[in-house]
Amino acid sequence: MPSVPRGPAGLMILANLVNAVGTGLYQTVSALYLTRSVGLSAAELGLGISLGAAAAVVAGTPLGHLADRRGPRNLLVVTFLVQCAGSVCLTLVDSFPLFLAVSVLTGVSLAGTRGAQGALIAQLVPADERVRIRAVMRQTANVGLAVGAMVAGLGLVADSRPWYVGMILGDAATFALAALTTMRIPAVAPASRPHTGPRLAALRDRPFLTFTVLDGLMSMHFYMLELALPLWIAGATNAPRWVVSVLFCINTVCVLLLQVKATKGTETPAGGARAARRAGLVIGLACVLFAAAGGRSTWLAVALLALGALAHVAGELWQSAAGWSISFGLAPAHAHGEYQATYSTGLSLSRIFAPPLITVLVVGWGAPGWLLLGVLFAAVGLLISPVVRWALRTRGADAEPVAEARA
Template sequence: MRRREEGGRARARGERRGLLAQLRDPPGGRNARIMLLALAVDRTGSGLWAASSVLYLTFVTHLSAQQIGVLLGVAGVAGIAGSPLAGRLAGRFPVRPLLIGCHLLRLVTLVLVLVSTGFDALLPVVAVTYLGDRAAKTLEMLFATRAAGERRAAYQALSRSAANAGYGVGAGIAAIGLAVGTTGAYRVLILGNALSFLVAAALVWRTTEPEESAVAAGAVAKARPAGADSGPVAGGPVADGSVSGGPASGGPVVEGPEPGRPAGPWRDRGYLRFVLLDIPMNLDDSVLAVGLPLWLVDRTSAPHALVPAFLVLNTVLVVVLQLSVSRRAEGPHRATRAVLLYGVLMFVCCGFLAVAARGGSWTAGVVLLAAALLVTLAELMRSVSSWELAVLLAPREARAAYLGVAGMSQSIQKSAGPPLLTGVVMAAGPAGWLVLGTAVAGLAVVQRRTCARRLGLGPVRKETAGLVIG
């Protein structure tokens, strides 16, 4: 027993050293280090905006609650277009200048927010801000995919840790400004978000374009003589119209577009099915940000002071566990298993939310904290599997356009998730949570099967059967 415990401690020490080494030398090298810093700065500004925007629009621009709802709703819809637009542009132009452009676009729109006073003026400005925000997130994902290569899951974990840390810092700074509560303090917070885009753009300027660019890939494809028998290229089309997902030594095979048709996500029904199923695989975001707080306030007697504890718990766990989880969810087998685990975690989380309505104040508080823990673990699973599968399922020569379409799932969920929870799930009471949990779990099974079929996966190998958090 003692030997086993010592072995466990030794493995834990080894994992900590490995994670620290990744922080010092992340996948992608210098480019990745700079991009992680830019990401942290960007998300610090996002934390400022998230914590102060509604109060700014209420007390400084004097918009009504209905106007704010319409403003943010329209902005969310505009954000949906940001991902496919960014993917399309990234298929034709280098990613680096496009990302710099997105940061500068948001800098300009945030400055315009500061000088706009009416609803009619703010509506297009905030909509363009959200469009630029979603486009920037897609371009960051493309940059990481090209720079980190096969280590993209590890980079994704690092980026999420950096993003959550930045978001937490921004929210903490915003708390100081909100405590002051003056018009000047609100304006300073919005200006701080704008300045974060300027700093992020300057940091991206210091990077170099990743070697695997869509422009270069297109040039190689055009340069290849017609009918040249050079064998299939990893990630390129093969004779039967499918797309090879890896080297000839056993990589998964990904179905591509029909023979004789150009590669494109809008014509690829299998990939569109993945994107459609990925929308409910992002519901953890709305459950944490909307479902948990409103359910606590409206349907339980738990103390309201627990609401900020949900976000603190989420931020700390993501920063601490994301790297470790990513190492256990790399590759097609593990990524598809992570989808199943996501469904299980969301099912149990929704069950806890249903039970919380029937307990006393302290019982409800403990159950809700457990639900927050479960939805955070589900987020960890989703953050790795969703991106990994989006990349694996896309043919390499059209990856930018495919990932742009995949990014729509998060944007659609952000627009549709909150009204689904408030208008349907919570309105139905505890039964609504049970139905939601069952539906998400069932869709996770369908998503896993469709992805496994498209990737040509057989039975899960023994060495990839475990997906343990630690």
């Protein structure tokens, strides 16, 4: 684990860590709580999650703009508190309409959190340190997720409503604690906006929007590990099912140890584009290895799956570093909240479309589906480089210095 910096950056990392513990609690028990205790069907659960993600897509850029105009720290505190209220309300849900309302509320507030957090990093951290701070935040967040998941295991063992409610209220408490931690960060003055130029400029920035869509397509790989691989291992390989846990452990350990190192060379958008190209190619290779595991002997299947997991996490590390570098480097100095929020909509779009698409390809088509996914990831990685060059050619005088240096 890297050393955690002091000062405002350290407080941001601490707030993110606390929030991640709550996320680990919630992600581990929410599906069972909402289906077994509340009584939602699997279809209702999926629909509610998708509509919450869609609300995040719609609200993200305007909330990021608000962070720039009103100051990102205050908005970040508000969004943490709204998510705290949403978690509390979740314990009172007894029907699909109420769950949908909470899902939309938390989706919108999460979009605001992403934009405000990005703007706060841009305001308080030197340009050449932003990607590294993002990497440290991701590493420590993985620790928080693991801690939250282990604690939530108590709720899974008990399998009762009081335990589930307790875990979700624990998630609410972490949002409140994250808000209190964020309040210790010095207030940041609103960004100075030029007198000319359109509002919500990120939505008119075609190169940046194109990158956001491509990054969202690349982000579908997260659902390979969470959704596709467990189904593939159980239904099409001779590998024991406990291998799923091993692959998750490989991913978690590699992120903890290597995420900061993976940011080397991504200090500029051009460097980020090179990392994205590598990411697409190695994630494509991972898909080929996963496909090859189908029908093999037990230990050959295990070996191929482990190699695929290593290739996948290498791509994940590079893609994350690339996304941070490019999204910070292409944003005008006065609109980091807006651009960071717009960038995060790619992940929200992935959350909407990736689960059904990947399930159809892997479960419905088998090995050919894996190979098609591999081609898709490789192609997206290769496309990001020309899109970033296009974006750099369009940057004006208000672009970040790190972007200008590479233009």
